[in-house]
Amino acid sequence: MTLRYPAGAGGTDADYIIFTPVKYKTNNESKEDAAAPPPEAGAEPVILYMPNSTPGMGNQNDWNKVDFNGPIGDMRRDVSSSVGKNFANFAESGSFGELGSGFAEDIKNEGIDGLKSRFKGVGAQFGMQALGGLLGTTPNQMLALGAGKVFNPNVELLYNAPQMRGFGMAFDMVPKDANEANIINQIIMNFKKWSAPKDLENGMFDIPYVWEIKYMTGQDVNKNMNRFKKAACINVQVQANNGTPMHVAHEGGIPIITSLQLSFTEVDIITRQDHEKVGGQGY
Amino acid sequence: MSYQAVKAILNKGISRPTLFQVIMPIGVQAQEQLTFLCQAATVPEVAVDTITVNGHEAMGVVREQPTIVTYAKPFTITVISDRDYTVYKAMREWFDTLAKNSNPFARTLGNTGSSQRINYYNSYTKTITLKKLEQNGEQAFDSPFEIDFNKAYPIRVGELALDTEARDSYMQFSVAFTYETYTMKTNTLEAIL
Numbered sequence: 001m002t003l004r005y006p007a008g009a010g011g012t013d014a015d016y017i018i019f020t021p022v023k024y025k026t027n028n029e030s031k032e033d034a035a036a037p038p039p040e041a042g043a044e045p046v047i048l049y050m051p052n053s054t055p056g057m058g059n060q061n062d063w064n065k066v067d068f069n070g071p072i073g074d075m076r077r078d079v080s081s082s083v084g085k086n087f088a089n090f091a092e093s094g095s096f097g098e099l100g101s102g103f104a105e106d107i108k109n110e111g112i113d114g115l116k117s118r119f120k121g122v123g124a125q126f127g128m129q130a131l132g133g134l135l136g137t138t139p140n141q142m143l144a145l146g147a148g149k150v151f152n153p154n155v156e157l158l159y160n161a162p163q164m165r166g167f168g169m170a171f172d173m174v175p176k177d178a179n180e181a182n183i184i185n186q187i188i189m190n191f192k193k194w195s196a197p198k199d200l201e202n203g204m205f206d207i208p209y210v211w212e213i214k215y216m217t218g219q220d221v222n223k224n225m226n227r228f229k230k231a232a233c234i235n236v237q238v239q240a241n242n243g244t245p246m247h248v249a250h251e252g253g254i255p256i257i258t259s260l261q262l263s264f265t266e267v268d269i270i271t272r273q274d275h276e277k278v279g280g281q282g283y
Numbered sequence: 284m285s286y287q288a289v290k291a292i293l294n295k296g297i298s299r300p301t302l303f304q305v306i307m308p309i310g311v312q313a314q315e316q317l318t319f320l321c322q323a324a325t326v327p328e329v330a331v332d333t334i335t336v337n338g339h340e341a342m343g344v345v346r347e348q349p350t351i352v353t354y355a356k357p358f359t360i361t362v363i364s365d366r367d368y369t370v371y372k373a374m375r376e377w378f379d380t381l382a383k384n385s386n387p388f389a390r391t392l393g394n395t396g397s398s399q400r401i402n403y404y405n406s407y408t409k410t411i412t413l414k415k416l417e418q419n420g421e422q423a424f425d426s427p428f429e430i431d432f433n434k435a436y437p438i439r440v441g442e443l444a445l446d447t448e449a450r451d452s453y454m455q456f457s458v459a460f461t462y463e464t465y466t467m468k469t470n471t472l473e474a475i476l
Contacts, residue, residue, distance in 0.1 A: 177403045180403075249401070
């Protein structure tokens with residue numbers, strides 16, 4: 001049974017959001033077998049109204065600035081580049097011969113004059129570094145003082161990896177009748193229960209469920225808003241009567257307003273293919 | 284514009300603000316009183332909130348994009364009271380359905396203590412109708428439009444001002460209602476429906 005707040009949510013009139021608990025699988029398992037195992041009895045999908053403020057979704061990619069300062073840095077960069085290129089080729093071909101010949105080719109391309117020139121610069125920079133230790137100045141400071149020059153920092157921005165996304169949503173639930181009040185309790189219980197581990201009473205825990213979250217319009221996924229990957233619910237925060245000057249309640253002690261704040265972290269990174277697969281705005 | 288042209292446009296005359304009827308779910312007797320003794324009411328303003336879109340199509344030009352249709356609240360009526368305070372009592376009865384002990388220590392069934400317990404929204408929200416009337420020249424009234432206030436309930440039953448100096452006056456009070464939206468029903472719309 002799908003739990004809904006408000007009672008009419010999920011119709012064709014208004015947009016809504018649906019949370020479906022699914023059993024956790026590692027990303028590796030998910031790639032091998034797309035179908036999720038059936039949820040346990042009681043793991044109910046939840047339909048809620050669109051939050052008043054939908055979360056801003058960042059799609060962060062980690063790039064790092066790396067300095068390859070002066071002739072030493074320049075050499076370090078080129079050697080690293082050669083190692084990276086040739087080992088990437090080796091990873092594909094598996095041929096040691098190709099690996100060796102790749103390195104030999106790179107050295108050959110540099111030429112005797114090129115290598116000589118490099119070593120002159122590298123030697124000078126080493127010398128300045130050694131003396132800088134004694135004098136308390138850096139090679140760049142020495143160059144700036146003596147020759148009005150500095151080493152080229154040879155800056156590169158290098159890619160590391162996409163970042164995992166975290167986001168939160170807040171809902172205020174104000175029951176219109178006793179039935180809705182009961183459903184609000186069930187919704188909160190559902191989020192708490194399936195986001196918590198199960199004690200297997202053998203010294204181990206069963207991992208909490210993760211959540212499939214979708215913005216919906218009518219019966220379809222809303223392609224005009226971002227999509228979510230399966231997400232772990234890392235916090236379920238509930239507060240009664242947020243904003244009222246004192247405790248106020250319906251008969252039976254049911255709060256007038258129950259605020260639910262959910263925090264999630266997606267379980268996987270997002271690649272270009274993921275965006276293409278879902279279409280619309282992507283993730 | 285010629286006199287004849289103006290006369291033709293205004294063939295039914297100018298509207299009178301004095302002619303209207305407020306209909307509420309408050310019982311037959313109170314409704315009869317309300318029909319004749321409701322002194323003032325207003326058709327609330329309807330408006331739209333906008334966000335500004337600055338310089339998208341042309342530099343220096345501001346476009347306003349509608350976001351939410353809003354209805355001015357509250358809807359307030361002023362009523363002249365009879366000596367039995369029939370309408371006033373009916374309004375208080377409706378108001379008192381909002382919360383247990385909104386009329387504390389009243390000898391009603393189930394009222395104990397003085398803690399207030401708010402009742403559920405669906406139990407006290409009702410539809411209020413405001414009907415604009417116009418004379419049709421045949422000792423009857425036409426209604427050019429009427430308004431249904433959806434999910435309305437009283438949020439304030441105004442004061443009864445008692446004054447020993449007010450000898451040649453009458454007792455009146457106001458009641459303010461909130462609501463979610465209102466539906467304007469015109470003859471044209473009704474014909475379509």
